Amino acid sequence: MVPSYSRAPRHALMRAPRAAALALTGALVLVPSLTGCQGAAVSDDAPAANGPVRIGVIVPLTGPVSQVGTALRDGLELAVKKVNADGGIxxxxVEYVVVDDAxxxxxxxxxARRLVRQDKVTMLFGTITGDTAEAVGRVADEAKVPFGTAILGDTEHCFPYQWGFGESTRQMLTPAVPALIAKYGKKVAVVGSDYNYPRFYAGIAExxxxxxxxxxxxxxxxxxxxTDWQPVIKRxxxxxxxxxxxMVVGADAVTFSKQAQQFGLLTPGLGYEGAPLDADFYPALAPLVEGRTHTVRWSDGLEDAESRAFTASYRSAYGWKAPIPEVAGNAYFGVRFFLGAAAKAGTTDPQAVNKAIGEFRYDSPLGKGTRFHPANHVLQADMQDVTIGAGGAYKVTKTHPMVADETPKKGCS
Incomplete structure (x- = not known):
């Protein structure tokens, strides 16, 4: 079945001047109807070698992690706009097609199969949870189309065509855990949403x-x-x-944190680190997270010129006053890395672009000379400690330069 397509819901985005701008840059923002359609087999058809660079963007725009998915899409959108304004590749x-995987x-x-077969994308980007990333990684590997993720964390498996721009679990926890134990004490509890990534996170944390x-x-x-976290909190x-x-994610991060305070677990004297401290959740959790330190890859508290320009563009484009979600910055600079590799490849052929991604070096606020390690396809990049202040100021208090994660994984090549 060939799906019907409808416009994605936007916030303060599709005014007439904005729609005209999208038409000029060739950006395609589409969400398919999922009723009754099964994925078709991947076609061998490849994008035209001299055609536009097309990105297939798979994000949850509905469901429990839709807030994070929207931020990822918005960061990517601004990256494409910037690259096109500078002359494209x-x-x-550069074109993009957005689909909602919920x-x-x-x-x-x-x-993912439909984007490869029907839209003939040069690359795939997106998803939020680890199980969706693994699902798309398998399709990308089958179709030989590069796939980039921007969310924090990494999957247990490695695919030759999958690349992680978000901070890996080890990159997050290696600087954070010793400092937190030294400050708060040696007894540590781990709590997470029940899917593959939080369990992977827990294993590394332990x-x-x-x-x-x-x-x-x-x-x-x-x-x-x-919705009811009381039994977990009691245990x-x-x-x-x-x-x-x-590593409780999405809307659950807010529910868990508020109930943890309500039932006496989350007190100022208890150390607390992880996904609920992300900027996405600050508006809902401000009293619980202010004064705490959080380890991230990118923050709107970075003072370099590129981060300031991106922050200003994000706030202007989306009327955004809260802290900018970290995933939006990871997506913005991650897509620019991807497109820089495509420029180096000099073609829209996905296999050639994938090879260029593995060889590319990129200077950005994520670090000087950021690159992927061949043993695990994790971006070797800086990490930032941010202290969360009143009003949502995620102030950078320490930079950990080029935090390595060279842990081998099977299947990278």
């Missing part, structure tokens, strides 16, 4: 806690969409932790 415009791996698989002289006293997981509280590492 070798004179060719955070469902089955949808992600179907849509090793780093042990290496830092700590003990993991509790490990809890709950399904996405959980964590009974373990009497000094520090909680949380």
């Amino acid at each position: 070798g004179g060719r415009p 955070g469902d791996p089955a949808n992600s698989t179907q849509l 090793k780093l806690v042990k290496d830092a002289g700590g003990t993991t006293v509790a490990s809890e997981f709950s399904p996405l969409g959980q 964590i509280g009974s373990a009497d932790p000094d520090l909680v590492l949380s």
Whole structure:
């Protein structure tokens, strides 16, 4: 079945001047209807070698992690606008097609296949949760089309055509865990949403806690969409932790954090780090996160010229007054890395672009000479400690230059 397409819902985005600008740059912002359609087999058809560079963007615009998906899409959109304003890639415009997977791996698989077969994309970008990233990674590998992610964390598996622009689990936790244990104490609890990535995160966290002289006293997981966290909070509280590492994601991050405070677990004296401290959640969790330190790849508190320009563009384009989500910055600079590699390749052929991505070096606010490690396809880049201040100021208080994650994974080549 060939799907029908409809306009994606936007916030303060599709005014007439903006629509005209999109037409000039060739950007295609589309969301397919998913009713009753099954993914077709991947075609061998490739994009025209001298045609536009086309990006297939797979994000959850609906569902429990839609807020983060929207931020990823918006960062990518501004990156494409900037590249096109600067002349495109070798004179060719950059186009993009956005589809909503609602955070469902089955949808992600179907849509990735459709973008390759029907839209003949040069590259894929997006997804939020680890299971959707793995689903698209398998399609990208099958179709030999590069796929970039921007969300924090990494999958357990490596694919030759998948590249992670977000901070890996080890890059997040390697500088954070020893500092947190030194400040708050050695007893650590880990809590997460119940899918593959938070469990992967927990495994790495437990090793780093042990290496830092700590003990993991509790490990809890709950399904996405959980509304009553009281039993989980009670079990964590009974373990009497000094520090909680949380990979509860999406709207659940807000629900868990508020209930953790309500039922006496989350106090100012308890260490708290993880996804709920991301800028996405500041408006809902300000009193709970202010004064805490958070380790991220990019922050709107960075003072370099490129970050300031991106921050100003984001606030202007979307009427955004809250802290800018980290994933938006990762997507913006990640897509520019991808497109820089495409320019180096000198073609829209996905296999040639994929080879160029593995060889490319890029200077940006993510670090000087950022590059992918061949053993795991993790971007070797800087990390920032930010202290969350009143009003949502994510002030950079320490930079960890080029935090390496060279841990080998099977399947990278």
